[in-house]
Amino acid sequence: MGRAxxxxxxxxxxxxxxxxxxxxxxxxxxxxxxxxxxxxxxxxRWDAERGWHDGRLEEFQSIALPPSASVFHYGQEIFxxxxxYRQQGGSIALFRPERNAARFxxxxxxxxxxEIPVETFVRAIELLVRQDRQWVPHGAGTSLYLRxxxxxxxxTLGFTLPSRSYLFCVIACPASAYFSTRTGxxxxxxxxxxxxARAASxxxxxxxxxxxxxxxxxxQREAVDRGCxxxxxxxxxxxxxxxxxxxMNLCFVQQSAADEPASLMTPALTGTxxxxxxxxxxxxxxxxxxxxxxxxxxxxxxxxxxxxxGQITEVFACGTAAVIAPVGRVRGASxxxxxxxxxxxxxxxxxxxxxxxxxxxxxPDDLGxxxxxx
Ligand SMILES: *Cc1c(COP(=O)(O)O)cnc(C)c1O
Numbered sequence: 503m504g505r506a507x508x509x510x511x512x513x514x515x516x517x518x519x520x521x522x523x524x525x526x527x528x529x530x531x532x533x534x535x536x537x538x539x540x541x542x543x544x545x546x547r548w549d550a551e552r553g554w555h556d557g558r559l560e561e562f563q564s565i566a567l568p569p570s571a572s573v574f575h576y577g578q579e580i581f582x583x584x585x586x587y588r589q590q591g592g593s594i595a596l597f598r599p600e601r602n603a604a605r606f607x608x609x610x611x612x613x614x615x616x617e618i619p620v621e622t623f624v625r626a627i628e629l630l631v632r633q634d635r636q637w638v639p640h641g642a643g644t645s646l647y648l649r650x651x652x653x654x655x656x657x658t659l660g661f662t663l664p665s666r667s668y669l670f671c672v673i674a675c676p677a678s679a680y681f682s683t684r685t686g687x688x689x690x691x692x693x694x695x696x697x698x699a700r701a702a703s704x705x706x707x708x709x710x711x712x713x714x715x716x717x718x719x720x721x722q723r724e725a726v727d728r729g730c731x732x733x734x735x736x737x738x739x740x741x742x743x744x745x746x747x748x749x750m751n752l753c754f755v756q757q758s759a760a761d762e763p764a765s766l767m768t769p770a771l772t773g774t775x776x777x778x779x780x781x782x783x784x785x786x787x788x789x790x791x792x793x794x795x796x797x798x799x800x801x802x803x804x805x806x807x808x809x810x811x812g813q814i815t816e817v818f819a820c821g822t823a824a825v826i827a828p829v830g831r832v833r834g835a836s837x838x839x840x841x842x843x844x845x846x847x848x849x850x851x852x853x854x855x856x857x858x859x860x861x862x863x864x865x866p867d868d869l870g871x872x873x874x875x876x
Contacts, residue, residue, distance in 0.1 A: 510546065510622045512557040512629055517541040523636075530639050533676040535647070535823075540634035544626045544672035547655075548616045554670075557622075559629050562673065570657040572665040578654035579712040580609040583822045584779075585645040585677070586631045586875065588638050589863035594631060594646075595872040597861050599624045601779045606650060609709035614664040615652055623650065630672050632876045643679025643858070647823070648672060651712075680824045687854075689830025689846050690819070692734045692747060693725035694802060696835055699738035700745065700774075707745075707774035715749070722748065730833055732819070737774065742801040744769055747829070750821035751781040754800060755849045756808070757815050764815065764849050765794030780820040780857070783871070787856050793849065805832065806839050816847030826854040 520541040521529070529538050539562050546557040573579055582602045586594050603623035610617050627648055631638070638646040650672045654665030681687040698721040701707020706714055718733070725733040734752070737743040746752060746769070754767045766788040771777050788795045800808075808814040809832075817829040828846035832839055859865030860872065 510554055510557050510619070510625075512544065512546070512559050512626065514629075514633075515558060515560045516633070517561040526636065530637070530676050533639070533678055535677050536675055538675055540630075540637040540646070540674045540676075542630060542633050543674075544630050544650075544670075546618075546622075546626065546670040547668070548670065549667040554616070554618065554622065557626070559633055565669070565671070567655060568657040570659060572654035572656045572658060572661075575659060576654070576661055577711075577713045577716070578613055578615060578665055579651065580606065580613055580615065581649060581651035581710055581712060582606050583710075584627070584648045584650075585822055585861075586638050586648060586674075587645050587861045587863070587872075588640050589874070591863075593863075594635055594638050594875050595861070595863060596624075596627065596631070596875055597873075598779055598783070598871050599627055599873060601782070602650070605710065605777065605779070606652075609711060610652065612706055612709040613711055615654070615668060618652075618670060626650070626670075626672050628875050630674055634674060635876055637674065637676055639676050639678075641679065642683045643681075645677050646674050647677040648674050677823075686851070687824070687826065687828055687846055689828040689841075689844055690731040691729065691831040691833060692732050692829050693721075693728050693730035694832065694834035694837075695721040695724070695733045695735060696741050697721075698724075699741070700735040702738035703773060705774065708771070708776060710776060718748075728833060732827075734832070736802065740801075742803070744800050744802065744805060745772075745775050747819040747827075749776075750819035750824065750827065751775065751778040752817065752819050752829075753781070753784065754805075754814050755816035755818075755847060756813055758813060763792055763794060765796065766849075766853075767796050767798050767800070770797040770799060778821055780822055780825065783857060784820055784826075784853055786869070787853060791852060791856065802834065802837075806837065809839055809841050815842050816850050817841045818846075818850045818853075825858060826850060 603620040607617040656665035732748040735745045819827045830844040
């Protein structure tokens with residue numbers, strides 16, 4: 503029997519005690535990222551008998567689950583990260599939300615979880631943003647960060663088959679500008695993790711799964727202990743091919759000769775990298791800005807040699823949260839070097855301005871990337 507395609511609707515149950523205007527404004531003036539949440543959340547359930555059902559927009563609240571729920575034991579959890587941006591005229595836009603929906607489903611497939619119709623995913627996000635639109639801050643570089651996620655809820659310790667019930671949820675938190683809008687982003691010092699690996703061939707590296715992050719904390723702590731800001735992940739076999747930085751993709755600005763245009767190179771999606779929406783957007787934008795672009799491969803030695811030869815002039819990491827984070831210095835167990843003059847470079851800043859311009863509606867969006875919600 504075929505199943506009809508239905509766009510699920512959500513039962514809207516507004517919070518009866520939303521935060522007062524004054525209290526909200528106080529929180530919005532300097533939100534600490536990830537600690538303050540809006541008045542509402544989205545929930546949607548799935549089980550093998552009913553499929554997706556019981557969609558709600560409701561008061562932000564705790565989730566009650568039996569201690570036997572599968573997620574607590576086997577870590578079946580995936581998530582997304584996206585933002586709603588206040589536009590110049592006051593309206594609010596999402597940036598390429600279908601890409602996040604598609605990636606969420608790719609993650610779901612890898613973790614043997616149910617997929618959610620793209621329209622339902624986007625509708626859930628839009629519903630929450632519309633309901634909590636007063637939580638979308640107005641300041642330069644600020645946004646409302648959206649965190650859709652899904653967990654396995656079947657109360658069983660059995661693990662021969664994946665959970666037979668799931669909870670999809672969306673929560674939202676106001677975000678200040680990631681970097682000071684006055685001084686711009688500082689250049690980071692990064693730590694080459696040669697002992698630990700984030701992802702191996704056949705594993706879950708391309709999925710946005712909580713477990714990948716659980717496995718990353720130790721290396722991130724090591725990076726901080728070594729006086730670095732972030733960890734750079736290398737491949738799991740030879741421990742030399744560059745993959746990603748923390749929760750962001752890496753980009754290299756290469757200049758083969760002084761009279762050649764600069765070119766953007768980012769490690770190819772081999773299956774162990776997370777396919778970032780920011781990464782993809784910057785690849786497309788670089789072509790429009792007259793830069794060369796490629797998806798390739800670079801190892802630690804080449805990275806160092808090309809910096810010394812002036813062939814790599816800039817390096818930056820990119821992702822939704824920080825947009826673009828310039829990298830100024832690289833440190834490994836037995837090696838250390840500076841990229842360019844160690845400060846954010848012009849190509850990095852040009853790309854950053856362009857992308858932020860589109861996201862905040864300052865630059866016409868002829869690529870159709872922004873979606874006005876309200
Ligand atoms: C989310 C994430 C990124 C960046 O993806 P965007 O879609 O650009 O935000 C990169 N690497 C990892 C490991 C991530 O989890």
